[in-house]
Amino acid sequence: EVQLLESGGDLVQPGGSLRLSCAASGFTFSNYAMTWVRQPPGKGLEWVSTINNRGDETYYADSVKGRFTVSRDNSKNTLYLQMNSLTVEDPAVYYCVKGALSGDNWGQGTLVTVSS
Amino acid sequence: EIVLTQSPGTVSLSPGERATLSCRASQSVTRYNLAWYQQKPGQAPGLLIYSASSRATGIPDRFSGSGSGTDFTLTITRLEPEDFAVYYCQHYGSPSWTFGQGTKVEIK
Numbered sequence: 001e002v003q004l005l006e007s008g009g010d011l012v013q014p015g016g017s018l019r020l021s022c023a024a025s026g027f028t029f030s031n032y033a034m035t036w037v038r039q040p041p042g043k044g045l046e047w048v049s050t051i052n053n054r055g056d057e058t059y060y061a062d063s064v065k066g067r068f069t070v071s072r073d074n075s076k077n078t079l080y081l082q083m084n085s086l087t088v089e090d091p092a093v094y095y096c097v098k099g100a101l102s103g104d105n106w107g108q109g110t111l112v113t114v115s116s
Numbered sequence: 117e118i119v120l121t122q123s124p125g126t127v128s129l130s131p132g133e134r135a136t137l138s139c140r141a142s143q144s145v146t147r148y149n150l151a152w153y154q155q156k157p158g159q160a161p162g163l164l165i166y167s168a169s170s171r172a173t174g175i176p177d178r179f180s181g182s183g184s185g186t187d188f189t190l191t192i193t194r195l196e197p198e199d200f201a202v203y204y205c206q207h208y209g210s211p212s213w214t215f216g217q218g219t220k221v222e223i224k
Binding site: 035037044045046047050059061095100101102103104105106107108109 | 148149151153159160161162163166172204206208211212213214215216217218
């Protein structure tokens with residue numbers, strides 16, 4: 001059974017940083033691209049970033065480009081999202097998603113709050 | 117950038133009724149890059165349909181997807197109590213994803 005377990009969400013001040021992690025199990029992690037999708041409270045879904053299976057190709061939404069960095073450690077079956085210069089536009093539940101074309105499997109999400 | 121517009125925003129139906137949800141793209145898209153998700157309150161989204169009309173693993177056959185070009189439809193033939201949720205369409209734009217704003221299916 002595919003499992004994706006996000007962690008790292010927290011309350012952070014504007015301008016602060018946070019690193020999210022996603023521990024994957026139940027599939028061969030190194031064979032799949034992975035994606036981060038976020039959902040602000042009470043709102044819809046927004047694509048954030050995708051990384052290919054090897055970790056050498058990364059893609060970002062314009063809203064986070066230059067501030068967020070996606071990476072992965074295939075030896076640890078773990079996906080990461082380093083978030084810097086957080087703003088009041090970034091609060092959301094952040095989901096780790098298996099797949100590049102569509103989201104085959106989703107984690108339960110981790111909540112990021114930005115407030116002074 | 118492709119924009120996906122879902123309609124209606126909210127639909128009120130009774131269990132056993134048929135639901136027809138629309139997703140319209142701002143320009144023609146390949147059907148292989150169109151997916152549908154279901155999201156229940158407090159839960160993560162789950163994949164229902166990929167490639168416009170293929171059901172994901174374990175999805176009951178009362179869910180079906182159709183369409184091509186700019187117009188896509190998700191149909192739920194007979195609503196079960198567990199089907200009342202929010203539904204999103206999604207397009208893969210190599211490499212970005214675009215989501216529709218969602219359609220809420222609520223109990224009448």
